[in-house]
Amino acid sequence: MKRVVYSGIEGRSLGYWSMMGVLALFILLAAGSFLYMEHSGHHVTGMNNQIVWGIPHVFAIFLIVAASGALNVASISSVFNQSIYKPMARMSAILALTLLAGGLVVLLLDLGRADRLIVAITTYNFKSIFAWNIMLYTGFFVIVLTYLWTMFDPAMHKHTRKAGTAAFIWRLVLTTGTGSIFGFLSARQGYDAAIMAPMFIIMSFAFGKAFFLILLLGIYNLTNRSISADLIERLKNLFGVFVAAVLYFAVVFHITNLYAAEHADYESFILVNGGIYTAIFWIGQVLIGGVIPLILLYSPMFAHSVKSIVTASILVIVGGFANIYGIVVGGQVFPLSLFPGQEVSSSFGDGVVNSYVPSLPEILLGLGGVAVAMGLFLFAIKVLRLVPNNLNAEHTETTSEVPC
Amino acid sequence: MSQKNMNNSEDKLVDAGVLSCQNKSRRNFLGKAAGASVIIAPGVTLIGISSAQSNTDVDGADSSKRWGMLIDTNQCAEGCNDCVSACQQENGWGEGSTDESHSNPEQQAQWIRTVTVRDKDTGHTNQLPMMCQHCAEPPCVDVCPTGASMQRADGIVLVDKHICIGCRYCMMACPYKARSFVHESLHDQKAYAPRGKGTVEACTLCVHRVDKGEQPACVESCSSGAMLFGDINDTNSEISKKLKEVGSTQIRADLGANPSVRYSGL
Amino acid sequence: MLIDRLKVRIAIVSVVLGALFATSFMAQSQSDAENSSSALNKQVTTGESCVKDTSWMRRNHMELLKHDRDRTLRQGIRPVDGSIKECVNCHATKDDHGQQLSINAEGEFCAGCHSFASVSIDCFDCHSTKPEESVVGTRR
Structure with a gap:
């Protein structure tokens, strides 16, 4: 029986260091932006008292959602016994951790009082979904690290299945929690929907998988390792199902809203006359994030090229970002319905669509989160034995004999 | 909490x-x-001068009370902004304060604002002051991760800025857009109304005055008598009698937050 | 046997030395703090005395303030010892031209000690640094 051999990537090439250099630059820019915003106060950002969560939150939520989805490949191998995925489980788990770290960094640094981190992690209001999330994130780190341990340590292999199952359940709860941050907000027209929770879960499958595919195919291409066509095909098909499912949930969400006259104004805002937010929905979320990737993945013209899979993954990330932007910012620019059925006006933006223009420091802070996630990942695959030397069919098949 | x-x-x-x-x-x-004079506000139990350390003071917020307001929109004079000015002056935000000069109007604090409501079909128009509604079931308190957003025993909803981390989730949850985030450093605060950069704030129902047995600044300033303040739980208070007598509305009653600020004439 | 005894002796000696060193260090830093704060701080008050004696306040005022801030804000208990408002009312000073100074301005009551002790506080991010208007009029 052949064993899967893992190794770190060499990580000495010019390419590796220039990638790390670029990421470090982005992290520095983000650090500078944070200090600037922290020192001046948030008046230097695009946020205001109408749009309280801006683009840093979009980045943070996007990364957190993608993080739980990135664990999927590992879950499929450990929980659902698909041994072909097993050699990739370590990478999948590490990516989940680094994406979450990147997201949390942004979330924390955009707080009004980031210096009170200690308060945030020691003082809890147990009725708050936000507080639950803090615990879910912390728990995710612990559980996935344990899961990784069971994969690395031969003496712990017998526990991999249990740890993997725990991690899988935990990530479902975690994304339910993330979606519920919005689902529980009964006062806002764009939120207040139980479907937010499952919708975020399916979004996490798609976004996490997109990150994973780009990195997997990128690493194998750049380090000249081989990967079997069959494996690529299976990863691709699963990815396509997730992308289609995201579209499906968007359809159900909006159809349900359209049916209730109460939400008619919000729907016409997002779907028809919301200007940039309508464009973000149709062009960003639907076209770039859904339709084009599906064509790339399934049309016989493109379906078998690695390039088209990577392109589709990048598009899903762009479209997914638009999706979260539409939910977070679009949901806030639409005015609160203080007096349903009546026109409201005031000196403080009641009854009108508010505007939000992201400022440069906010964008840099968000990009810094992505850079943290990617930098940690690139570092991890250098120092840890995460990447199988090859993912050819005969190797991956024989691994099925290794007890899970 | x-x-x-x-x-x-x-x-x-x-x-x-x-x-x-x-x-x-x-x-x-x-x-x-002890030297402080004692004002007998509508619905407020008489506080003897000899006992400046009234029950409210020594034992703290009284859970048998529920402070609230009744706003008669028919009395609210069009174009009048007295309640807003009074609040600004009392609590040190907005006009008259040297702070928040870097923030744009959308970023500046708005503890109270006047809102005009017009019925789309009939054209009937009302003006009313809108501020923290001091809900009995406040969504902002539920969502706050640290418990900084809190409700006193007497129903007044406050932000404990000592442990507020500035996450702004309460602002997302508030149906009334009653809360503001402070976008820059402040220096011109009132001693009894602390407020500062990076934390969230809102109408305190002038808790510092209420604890002394006085009325909120906005109510005191309202010359048309459109604003009535008092203990909703006390059946003998003026506000309770009036609430029983006239029909009143809770804004977004459908959300079930049960605000302590009620409106009549809508 | 011999080695054991030697070990015990070394242990005793090092414990004693350690204790001596620690106490002398503590005493030193204490006298440092006292010297410096009396040098740094103007003793400014409007009342006869503080809620507790000075040396107690110097060490424990933060505990008192932290304890009573919750009682005031959350429970609405107004008459408390640890009122930062009263700290400011009593201890903030005016300059030679009669201009009110911030209590956390350089060299003033709060900042004088805190900057010496390298303690950074965020009280005055929110709290007023000047006495209440009602108090200002009654000041000497």
Whole structure:
């Protein structure tokens, strides 16, 4: 029986260091932006008292959602016994951790009082979904690290299945929690929907998988390792199902809203006359994030090229970002319905669509989160034995004999 | 709410023998307060001058009370902004304050604002003041991760800026857009109305005045008598009698937050 | 046997030395703090005395403030010892031209000690640094 051999990537090439250099630059820019915003106060950002969560939150939520989805490949191998995925489980788990770290960094640094981190992690209001999330994130780190341990340590292999199952359940709860941050907000027209929770879960499958595919195919291409066509095909098909499912949930969400006259104004805002937010929905979320990737993945013209899979993954990330932007910012620019059925006006933006223009420091802070996630990942695959030397069919098949 | 925290620190102080000598020095402080005149607000129980340390003061917020307001929109004069100005002056935000000069109008604090409501079909128009509605079931308190957003025993909803981390989730949850985030450093605060960069704030129902037996600044400033303040739980209070007599509305009653600020004439 | 005894002796000696060193260090830093704060701080008050004696306050005022802030804000108990408002009312000073100074301005009551002790506080991010208007009029 052949064993899967893992190794770190060499990580000495010019390419590796220039990638790390670029990421470090982005992290520095983000650090500078944070200090600037922290020192001046948030008046230097695009946020205001109408749009309280801006683009840093979009980045943070996007990364957190993608993080739980990135664990999927590992879950499929450990929980659902698909041994072909097993050699990739370590990478999948590490990516989940680094994406979450990147997201949390942004979330924390955009707080009004980031210096009170200690308060945030020691003082809890147990009725708050936000507080639950803090615990879910912390728990995710612990559980996935344990899961990784069971994969690395031969003496712990017998526990991999249990740890993997725990991690899988935990990530479902975690994304339910993330979606519920919005689902529980009964006062806002764009939120207040139980479907937010499952919708975020399916979004996490798609976004996490997109990150994973780009990195997997990128690493194998750049380090000249081989990967079997069959494996690529299976990863691709699963990815396509997730992308289609995201579209499906968007359809159900909006159809349900359209049916209730109460939400008619919000729907016409997002779907028809919301200007940039309508464009973000149709062009960003639907076209770039859904339709084009599906064509790339399934049309016989493109379906078998690695390039088209990577392109589709990048598009899903762009479209997914638009999706979260539409939910977070679009949901806030639409005015609160203080007096349903009546026109409201005031000196403080009641009854009108508010505007939000992201400022440069906010964008840099968000990009810094992505850079943290990617930098940690690139570092991890250098120092840890995460990447199988090859993912050819005969190797991956024989691994099925290794007890899970 | 993080009652836990409070008790912990109390225990520590008892250990250190701090609390035992509190009564003596407390009297020193009260000496200064005793001179304060006592206003008998509508619905507020008469507070004797001899006992400046009224029950409200010494025992704290009284859970048998529920402070609230009734706003008669028919009396609210069009174009009048007195309640807003009074609040600004009392609590040190907006016009008259030297702070928040870097923030744009959308970023500046708005503890109270006047809102015009027009019925799309009939054209009937109302003006009314809108501020924190001091809900009995406040969504902002539910969502706050640290328990900074809190409700006193007498129903007043406040932000404990000592533990507010500025996450702004309460602002997302508030149906009334009643809360503001402070976008820059402040220097011109009132001693009794602390507020500062990076934390969230809102109408306090002038808690510092209410605890002295006075009325909120906005109510006092309203010359048309459109605003009535008092204890909704006290059946003999003026506000309770009026609420029983005239029909009143809760804004977004459908959300079930049960605000303590009620409106009539809508 | 011999080695054991030697070990015990070394242990005793090092414990004693350690204790001596620690106490002398503590005493030193204490006298440092006292010297410096009396040098740094103007003793400004409007009342006869503080809620507790000065040396107690110097060490424990933060505990008192932290304890009573919750009682005031959360429970609405107004007459408390640890009122930062009263700290400011009593201890903030005016300059030679009669201009009110911030209590956390350089060299003033709060900042004088805190900057010496390298303690950074965020009280005055929110709290007023000047006495209440009602108090200002009654000041000497």
